[in-house]
Amino acid sequence: MPIYEYQCEQCGKIVENWQKVSDPPLTECDNCKGRMHKLVSQTSFQLKGSGWYVTDYCNRKSSEKSSSESSSKKETPSKKD
Numbered sequence: 001m002p003i004y005e006y007q008c009e010q011c012g013k014i015v016e017n018w019q020k021v022s023d024p025p026l027t028e029c030d031n032c033k034g035r036m037h038k039l040v041s042q043t044s045f046q047l048k049g050s051g052w053y054v055t056d057y058c059n060r061k062s063s064e065k066s067s068s069e070s071s072s073k074k075e076t077p078s079k080k081d
Contacts, residue, residue: 005041010034 002021007014008029015036017026026036 005039006036007039008032008034008036014039 001018004017004019004025005014006017006026008031011029011032011034013029013031015026015030019025025038028034029036
């Protein structure tokens with residue numbers, strides 16, 4: 001479940017809340033009963049290094065095709081009837 005951050009417009013308090021994507025957003029501050037709005041925060045999720053699509057899977061299908069094509073080309077000339 002993602003963590004959402006909310007800030008109260010009245011007192012400025014920032015609250016983190018674990019919620020499902022389908023859950024309704026928080027609307028009232030527990031501290032002062034002011035109106036809350038959702039903050040857009042920076043994520044710590046990074047895609048780098050091996051194990052990502054571009055480095056591991058992107059060229060795999062094309063390399064498999066080229067190796068199977070080259071092996072079939074090698075077999076073809078040896079078959080002469």
